Amino acid sequence: AQRVTQPEKLLSVFKGAPVELKCNYSYSGSPELFWYVQYSRQRLQLLLRHISRESIKGFTADLNKGETSFHLKKPFAQEEDSAMYYCALKRGGSQGNLIFGKGTKLSVKP
């Protein structure tokens, strides 16, 4: 079965500390993985996708097929990073709907 697991509901760190939001997936095929972010009172928006191998707002994520993980990392957290973060898997084929994890709320304290 296709599944995305985010084991932490809440992650609290101090400003300037490193942050890692965990994501594990289950998928029989070549996965396409994303991180979406939802800031307070804003809509869900794409943060980054694994195929782009880019860094957005200082965040990076590496796909580890051996561990079936796609953890989101940032070396120095900022207060404005506080938000809900969702890891998502895109189904293969021509359709492409997303399968989301339950989300992790990141709180960055001053």
Add this chain to the structure above:
Amino acid sequence: GAGVSQSPRYKVAKRGQDVALRCDPISGHVSLFWYQQALGQGPEFLTYFQNEAQLDKSGLPSDRFFAERPEGSVSTLKIQRTQQEDSAVYLCASSLRTGRAYEQYFGPGTRLTVT
């Protein structure tokens, strides 16, 4: 340009009432998705349109849920005889096409509360 819009933003319905939720995708976007997000959960897929064709409705939880996109732009999600378990945020997303290169853009959602 304008992003995906949804209306109403909030809807309170008494159990047993029918509701209709509207989604205006980004102009020119071929693909349209509906998701349901229960409290404390991630969004879950309901149904998918490519233009006016509903290509997948495997996520619709019951036959009380019905979606349409008759002219390939605006879409309506209808829930008949609402139940308390239907309370959730309903999200609409659109993308220019399907496939790896195309990002899904989300609307603000409609929060449905069934009392």
